[in-house]
Each structure stands twice: as C-alpha cells, then as structure tokens.
Amino acid sequence: MLDLIIIGAGPAGLQAALTIGRMHRSAVVIDSGEYRNGPVQHMHNVIANDGTAPSAFREVARGQLEQYDTVEYRRGSVVRVSPSADGFEVRLADGSVVASSRLLLATGMADDLPAVPGLADLWGLRAFSCPFCDGHEFAGRRIGLIADSARAEHVVRLLKPIVSGVTVFDDGRLNDDERARLEALGADVHSTPVASVSAADDGVRVDAGSPVDVAGLFVASGSARQRAPFAEQLGLRMLPSGAIEIDDFGRTSLPGVWAAGDLAHRASMPGVMASVTVAASAGMVAGAMIVQELSS
Template identity: 60%
Template sequence: MYDAIVIGAGPAGLQAALTLGRMHRSTLVLDSAQYRNGPVSHMHNVLGDDGTAPAEHRARARAQLTAYSDVTFRTAVAESIAGVADDFTVTLEGGEVERARRIILATGVTDELPAVPGLNDLWGHHAFACPFCDGHEFHGAEIGIIGAGPRSGHLLALLGPVVGGITVFPIETAVTDDERAILEAGGARVAAEIVDSVRAGADGGVIVTSGGADTELAGLFLASGSIRQHSPFAAQLELQMLSSGAIEIDDFGHTSVAGIFAAGDLAHRATMPGPVASVIQAAAAGQLAAAFVVQELSA
C-alpha cells in the first residue's frame, strides 16, 4: 500500500513526486512514456529551462528524484482505478494491481487538431497553439494563423506586437465580410481561399490553399482545435467535468471524488476559462496537489 500513486510523469507528475518524496511519503509514479509536449523540440517560457528540450527536462528531474528512496518509478500504463480514499486499486496494462491511499492524476490531455492534411507532421516544430510558448521565436517574421474563428482575433492581438506580419487562413469555409473586416482592422491579411494542406518548407511551414497556391511562412499558429482527456479515468470515476473538457478541481487539486487529486492541464478550477498549457503551471499544480495529499495523510 503506497501513500500515493501518481499517474503521469510530465511536469505535474514529476513535481508531485518530488514534493511527496521530500516528505517521506511512499510514492509510485506510473510513466506511460507519452507526453503532450513529446513532439516539441524546445520548450519556452520556463524559468531556468527556456529553450530546453522537454526530454532533457524530464531526464534531469528523474535523475534528481533518485535521491528520494520513497519514490518509485515504473514505466507502465494504468488502465483503471477503483476503490475509495485510503484504499484505491490501480490496475495496470497486463493485469497487475497496485494500491494506494491517495491518487494524483497527472495524465494530461491530447490535442485534437483540425483535419488538415500534414498538420500532425508539423505539430510542435512549425505549427503551434500557444503564443506565450512559441511566439517570440518568430519576432519580426511572417506567420500564418490557421482558422478564422473567435480565437483567431485573440491570437492576432497577442502575436501582432511580436511578429512582422500575420495572414489568417480559413478552414472549411471562407470568412464572412464581417469577419474579414474585424481581422483586417486588427492588422491581419486574410486569405481568399481555404486551407487544403500544410507541409514543411525550407525555413518554416507551407500552407497550400484550395486553389493550389503555396505560401511559406516562418511559423503557423492554430485558431481551432480542442483537447480531450488523455486517460479514461475521469469517465471511469465519474469526476465532475467542465465545459472545457477538463476535470474540475478546487484550489488544492481535489476532484469531486474524495482521495482523487488532479494536476496539470487535464484539470482547472471553475473560475478559469480553461486549462493553462504551461510547464510551470503544471509543475505548480503538481506541487500543490501533493502538498495537500501530505496534509490529508497527516491529519
């Protein structure tokens, strides 16, 4: 019986493990070796690690965690969770069962990209979602925004002061006259034709429109797409969910089921409009959830 099982070994799970280990709480970390930022070459906006490869960041954290004998890592996929606080069982792929008094879910989310041929291949290298994470690298350069929905105006406002120019490329249907007027008033150019496909170019991403025209840009940002839970546990445990697709938590990482905590971009408070895709925010959430696991176990 572990004090806690942490499911997921990204920033939230690793920081949770560190906090638990420092308080000498027996902890099992289950690492599926699948990470949201797995395709990303370099992560940014991370104090002390700006520009570091995510794999290097994880490896350094894992090496530091070897100093804590109460923390055990296993490369394994968790398939189901059952039980109640102080006696949870986690069934692994293959049927093995582990037990713990508390569970911290840190399994993250999966990005659901728009159905644009070639986009998956560019994701994390030439195509991005977060201007805070990746906008600065394109300062003074020409970029494209894929999608002309409400988020395109938001991206335009954030990236406009950073980059040299922005062209918005609609998906599926051309923009309306009103949408075009709003985007152009914000300083963007608006492509007349919809996106047909994307591919890598010599120095960035190439957008091919329905008429066959190629436009090479330094970087591409998505104004459409969604997220989904990477793991099945929210549904299995019937956790309270938010309209963003994330698990609802309170200020301390508690979910709606006693003894189950969630940390990282799979969860957020109801006062937030959505999860924050940030390594630092995920680590902070993992630390907070782990601290309150310790508090509960000490009561």
C-alpha cells in the same frame, strides 16, 4: 498500501512526486511515455529552462527523484483505476495492480488537430498553439494562423507586437465582421480551404488555392480532450472545457482523488493554461495538500 499513486510523469506528476518524496511519504509515479509536448524540441517561457528540450527536463527530474527512497518511478500503461475499500487500485497493462490511499491524475490532455493533411507532421516543430511558448522564435517574420472561430482575433492581437505580419486561414468560416476586425489589425485573411501544409526551407508552405509561404504556423482551431479515460472511470465532475473540475488545492469531486496539470482547472477559470510552469506549480500544490491530508 502506498500513500499515493501518481499517474502521469510530465511536469505536474514529477513535481508532485518530488514534493511527496521530500516529506518521506510513499508514492509511485507511473509513466506511460506519452506527453502532450512529446513532439516539441524546446520548451520556452519556463524560467531557468528556456530552450531546454522537454526530454532533457524529464530526464533530470527523474534522476533527482532517485535520491528519495519512498518514491518509485515506474514505466507502464494504466488501463483502469477504481475505488477500493481502503483507497484506490490501479491496474496496469502488464496485469499488475498497485494500491494506495490517495490518487493523483496528471495524465494531461491530447490535442485533436484540424483535419489538414501534413499538420500532424509539423506539430510541435513548425506548428504550435501557444504564442507565449513559441511566438518569440518568429520575431520579425510573417506567420500563418489556422483559425475558424473568433479566437483568431485574440491570437492575432497576441502575436502582432512580435511578428511582421499574420496570414489567417479561416476555411471560409469567419463572418464578415470577424474578417473585418482581423483586417483592421493588419492581418491578411485567406478564406480558401487549406488543402495541405508542408515544410518548405526553414518555414511552412500552406496550400490554400495557391501556395502561401510563412515562417511558421499557429493553430487556433481544433480541440483538446482527456488523454486517459480515468476521469470517466471514476465518475469525476467535468467542466465544459473537457477538463476535470478541481478546487484551489487540486481536489476533484471524488474524495481522495486529485488532479494536476492541463487536464484540470477550477470552475472560475474559462479553461486550462497549457504551461510547464503552471503544471509544475499545480503538482506541487496537490502534493503538499495530499501530505497535509495524510498528516491530519
């Protein structure tokens, strides 16, 4: 019986494992090899790691965990989690079962992109969702924004001080007032549906009735969902955003189960902030609070 099972080995899970290991508590961190930022070549807005490849970040973190004897790193896919008499049982795809008194979910969210041919191939390479993470790289250049809701104005306002211009592709779904506000901000609005997007030289070509070339794309439509089914399996309380509801310390609605990273947020927040730094912070807080609970 371990003190903790951590499902997910992104920044939240790895940081939680480090926190647990430094306090000589026993844990296993299970890594499926699937990450929300898997296609991304470089992380940004991460202090001391601005421009670091996510794969390199994870490799360094895993190497640092090796010096903590009480922490096991294990590759594998979890198929089911369930409460047990003494805590929780986690069943892996290879048939093995791991038991612990506490459980931390750090599996993150998965992006459901708009159904635009070619967009998935550019995702994380030339098409992005977060201006804080990737806007600076397009400084002084025109970018495109796929957006079919009022979120378009918010993203244009964020990008306006950085780029030379924004072309919004709204699929004809924005109303006249929304389009007028975007144009007042200096954005061009294309209402012809986007037929496809593709790499072109060092930028992106958007086929929206006629070709439109931009330096890169941002996407403010589509949605995100739980990457794994474990919140549903455990009957955890969820929020309208699709995230798990947690308190200030990462505790979920089920005693003994914690969540950290972009799969969870407090009810006081409108949604999750998809950030490596925020995820690592959440993992540290959850790990520390789990240690406190184990010690009481």
